[in-house]
Amino acid sequence: MSIADNLRFFQAQLADTSCRLVTVTKTHPVEKLQEAYDAGARLFGENKVQEMAAKQPALPADVEWHLIGRLQTNKVKYIAPFVHTIQSIDSLKLLQxxxxxxxKHQRVVRGLLQFHIADEETKSGLSLAEAQLLLRSDAYRALPHVQLTGVMGVATNTPDETQLRREFQELRGYFEQLKAEFFANQPEFREISMGMSADYRLAIAEGSTLIRVGSAIFGARSYGVAS
Incomplete structure (x- = not known):
């Protein structure tokens, strides 16, 4: 199936839900991204700052760029002029x-708090207690150019649906607790980014509002291709 066919499949899957598709474009060349754009994709997710910064000028201006990989503070400056949402916020230092x-660019950047929900030490993210401490701080409240709009998590790479559901339910629970405690009067705080190519159906069933899908749209990744 073509990229356009695959996108139509996911658009149909999401038609009667409140969930949106983040098309994960990491390692794929701009020609493939343009093909996805022409087929209706508008939310593009990249893992690496350098790759996103290289591709952004070659794509139409209405692409909504999401940084979904771990972000080092010294690289924020390269995407600050255009990034829509940074899904991998895991510290006050990064928020600052x-x-x-x-x-510097007189704009507001949206962000999601990334939580550690997987049974894997290689996955990163906050605990609920760490997120609450961050959100209660005076330092967080002094950030007018950052708007937190929800939470993100990466589930364990496992075929065990019971475990995946438990992890997705955990992330949704974090979202609901933070919403009630800190964002009750902020309708913009509404995103739960969870679910990828292998587990998106379970994630949608558990309340995901953003699924991150790459291989099921583009096929195998072309490692080494950055533009």
Missing amino acids: EIEKQAA
């Missing part, structure tokens, strides 16, 4: 750097 760089 996003604030600094977004302010």
